[in-house]
Amino acid sequence: MADPRFYSAKGPFSLQELAETAGVDIGGSADQDARFTDVQPLDAAGPDHVSFLDNKRYVEQFTQSRAGACLVHPDHAEKAPDGMALLLSDEPYRAYARVAAAFYPNAGVLTLPAGTPVIDDTATIDEGCYIAPGAVIGANAEIGPGCRIGPNSMIGPGVVMGRDCVIGPNVSIAYSLLGERVTVLAGAQIGQDGFGFSPGKKKHLKVTQLGRVIIGDDVDIGANTTIDRGSGPDTVIGAGTKIDNLVQIAHNVKLGRNCFVVSQVGISGSTEIGDFVVLGGQAGLAGHLVIGNGARIGAKSGVMGNIETGATVGGFPARPLKEWLRGIAVLRRLALKKVK
Numbered sequence: 001m002a003d004p005r006f007y008s009a010k011g012p013f014s015l016q017e018l019a020e021t022a023g024v025d026i027g028g029s030a031d032q033d034a035r036f037t038d039v040q041p042l043d044a045a046g047p048d049h050v051s052f053l054d055n056k057r058y059v060e061q062f063t064q065s066r067a068g069a070c071l072v073h074p075d076h077a078e079k080a081p082d083g084m085a086l087l088l089s090d091e092p093y094r095a096y097a098r099v100a101a102a103f104y105p106n107a108g109v110l111t112l113p114a115g116t117p118v119i120d121d122t123a124t125i126d127e128g129c130y131i132a133p134g135a136v137i138g139a140n141a142e143i144g145p146g147c148r149i150g151p152n153s154m155i156g157p158g159v160v161m162g163r164d165c166v167i168g169p170n171v172s173i174a175y176s177l178l179g180e181r182v183t184v185l186a187g188a189q190i191g192q193d194g195f196g197f198s199p200g201k202k203k204h205l206k207v208t209q210l211g212r213v214i215i216g217d218d219v220d221i222g223a224n225t226t227i228d229r230g231s232g233p234d235t236v237i238g239a240g241t242k243i244d245n246l247v248q249i250a251h252n253v254k255l256g257r258n259c260f261v262v263s264q265v266g267i268s269g270s271t272e273i274g275d276f277v278v279l280g281g282q283a284g285l286a287g288h289l290v291i292g293n294g295a296r297i298g299a300k301s302g303v304m305g306n307i308e309t310g311a312t313v314g315g316f317p318a319r320p321l322k323e324w325l326r327g328i329a330v331l332r333r334l335a336l337k338k339v340k
Contacts, residue, residue, distance in 0.1 A: 002210040005158030006175045009103050012037045021102045022095035027086030039100050041232045054093035071095045094198035100208035107208045175229045179217035187224040194228040194251025
């Protein structure tokens with residue numbers, strides 16, 4: 001379920017209520033009075049959870065899921081595991097957006113009542129911390145020993161920070177759990193809404209974002225970098241990873257240990273990046289990719305497919321570096337020949 005430090009679920013709702021909310025049909029002979037307490041991804045859902053299948057990449061997860069109910073296209077209904085109630089929709093992601101909003105109508109709204117002190121009375125501030133003027137520490141936040149929080153920074157309700165973290169000025173951190181010795185430079189935004197929308201012909205529907213950002217020990221995050229919280233699964237930054245300024249990391253990204261992410265890189269949602277990966281400046285990665293351990297991606301590369309372990313790639317679309325360089329050389333020779 002979504003972390004209760006950050007999200008408060010409504011419900012439970014019956015299968016019939018969920019079908020009416022989503023505007024979908026109940027498949028087969030499922031019990032319309034069965035009740036469900038939360039939404040969850042396919043691989044984490046249990047018998048009292050509702051999940052969804054929209055991307056065919058996750059059909060195998062669907063066939064093995066323990067979810068009690070699932071929003072799914074009729075074409076995939078026959079692949080459902082025994083006992084799973086089906087909510088049939090031609091647009092399951094759009095239907096999920098309505099269901100998630102019913103469970104979490106206030107998700108993403110940070111409430112700091114008027115007159116809130118700089119440090120909320122319920123926050124825990126450990127020994128040796130320095131909180132600069134203008135900083136705001138939300139309710140039930142936990143700040144470990146030796147942390148330093150710069151002026152005008154906001155540490156949202158429920159956020160946990162390990163020891164010796166350094167947070168620069170004008171930083172916003174929400175819906176996040178930080179390890180030890182994490183450094184965040186000025187202007188970074190961590191834990192904001194992911195870019196989750198279900199497109200429609202008349203109106204685009206926002207999908208409630210219910211995950212967190214999990215940051216390992218010894219991570220450095222550059223100025224004005226943005227790391228979105230997960231949509232249901234968490235966004236994860238592995239221990240020892242170093243992130244430059246002006247980087248965009250979308251929801252559900254899994255970034256491994258000891259990676260280098262150089263300025264202006266953009267990583268689309270649900271991409272999984274292994275350990276010791278190097279992403280050159282202004283590289284762009286499409287969503288739902290797998291980047292193997294030790295891969296190296298050149299500056300300005302456009303990555304449209306999976307990258308094997310240890311590979312070095314460049315160009316757009318990204319391909320093995322030597323192949324890309326040969327192509328550039330051939331084009332240059334052709335251009336010079338035409339000029340002559």
